[in-house]
Amino acid sequence: GAVVSQHPSWVICKSGTSVKIECRSLDFQATTMFWYRQFPKQSLMLMATSNEGSKATYEQGVEKDKFLINHASLTLSTLTVTSAHPEDSSFYICSARDRQGSQETQYFGPGTRLLVL
Amino acid sequence: SQQGEEDPQALSIQEGENATMNCSYKTSINNLQWYRQNSGRGLVHLILIRSNEREKHSGRLRVTLDTSKKSSSLLITASRAADTASYFCATVHGGATNKLIFGTGTLLAVQP
Numbered sequence: 001g002a003v004v005s006q007h008p009s010w011v012i013c014k015s016g017t018s019v020k021i022e023c024r025s026l027d028f029q030a031t032t033m034f035w036y037r038q039f040p041k042q043s044l045m046l047m048a049t050s051n052e053g054s055k056a057t058y059e060q061g062v063e064k065d066k067f068l069i070n071h072a073s074l075t076l077s078t079l080t081v082t083s084a085h086p087e088d089s090s091f092y093i094c095s096a097r098d099r100q101g102s103q104e105t106q107y108f109g110p111g112t113r114l115l116v117l
Numbered sequence: 118s119q120q121g122e123e124d125p126q127a128l129s130i131q132e133g134e135n136a137t138m139n140c141s142y143k144t145s146i147n148n149l150q151w152y153r154q155n156s157g158r159g160l161v162h163l164i165l166i167r168s169n170e171r172e173k174h175s176g177r178l179r180v181t182l183d184t185s186k187k188s189s190s191l192l193i194t195a196s197r198a199a200d201t202a203s204y205f206c207a208t209v210h211g212g213a214t215n216k217l218i219f220g221t222g223t224l225l226a227v228q229p
Contacts, residue, residue, distance in 0.1 A: 004159075034216065043120065043205060044160075044219045093159060095217075103215055104148060108160040 003027055004096050006109035013084055014117055020080045021112045023094030029074035030096035034106060035067075038091040050077040074099065084116045121206055121220035129226045136193045138223040140206030141186075147209045149182055149189050150217065154203045163191075163204075198229040 003026040013019050023033055031052045036044040048069055049057045056069035068080040077096075081088055091113050095106035121142035130136055140149070148167045152160040166173045166182045166189065173180045179192040193200055203224050207217040 006159075036219075041224075043221050045120075046216055046218070049216060091157070095160075097215075104150075104165060104209065105162065106217060107162075108152075110159040111157070113157070 002098060002101075002107045004094065004107045004109040006092075006094055006112050008112060009110065010113040010115075012115045012117065015085050016083055018080055018082045019084055019114060020078055021092055021094075021114075023077045023079070023096065023109055025075045025096040025098075025107070028096075028101065028107075029099040030077075031074060031099045032097045033071060033077040034095045034097075035069065035077070035079050036093045036095070038093060038111075040091075044093060047079075081114065084114070086116045089114055089116045120218055121208060123204075123206060123220040123223045125223060126221070127224045127226070129228065130196055131228050132196060132198055134196055134227075136196050136200070136225055136227070138191045138204050138206075138225070140189045140191070140220045142189075142206075142208045142218075142220070143187065144210055146184070147211045147215070149180075150207045150209070151178075151180060151189075151191050152205045152207060152219075154205065154222075156202075160205070193225075196225075196227045198227050201225060201227045 005024045007022045033050040035047045038044045047062045050069045050071040052071045058064045071077040093111045095108045123140045150165045151163040164175045177194045182189045203222045205222045206220040
């Protein structure tokens with residue numbers, strides 16, 4: 001149980017294009033999902049907290065107009081990297097909290113590797 | 118930044134040996150969690166220790182927490198080659214979202 005999937009698992013795009021990444025909770029409902037970014041050999045940095053039915057809360061330094069987050073249902077959150085540039089190349093990981101489970105636990109997706117040429 | 122620090126950054130040991138990783142954080146916490154990440158993959162939750170707990174065990178894992186020193190340690194006993202991964206501590210500092218703040222990570226290599 002408590003499986004989180006991400007799609008796509010990897011994507012290569014040209015500079016200036018937009019890329020959408022999906023995060024799904026497969027066997028539970030998630031009112032809260034989180035988006036992280038991880039550069040090579042570095043730790044995970046929280047980008048934003050995604051709340052179902054409301055606006056996402058962004059961490060300091062993260063541009064909300066560049067990283068659009070939509071959490072339209074209890075099982076799906078999307079992150080769109082708009083007008084991607086090479087410096088946006090990174091590993092993007094989402095996590096989800098079970099609506100009916102412990103609020104201390106997050107279940108992580110397998111990550112999406114983005115390469116912007 | 119609230120991000121914690123871990124040491125060592127990298128650790129190489131032989132199979133059967135014990136591995137100890139340390140995590141320090143900056144502000145008071147509700148709980149501290151340890152995660153494992155295999156290369157290029159997602160995270161796996163290992164263990165959670167609350168601020169009022171001092172030690173916790175799970176299989177070959179032993180976690181300690183010293184809130185006076187704002188530090189935690191993860192001990193993996195009788196290590197195996199399959200334990201090779203990056204290990205991260207993450208702290209929860211309260212608030213409405215209970216968000217995780219990750220440490221810098223320790224890369225563990227267990228040589229067969």
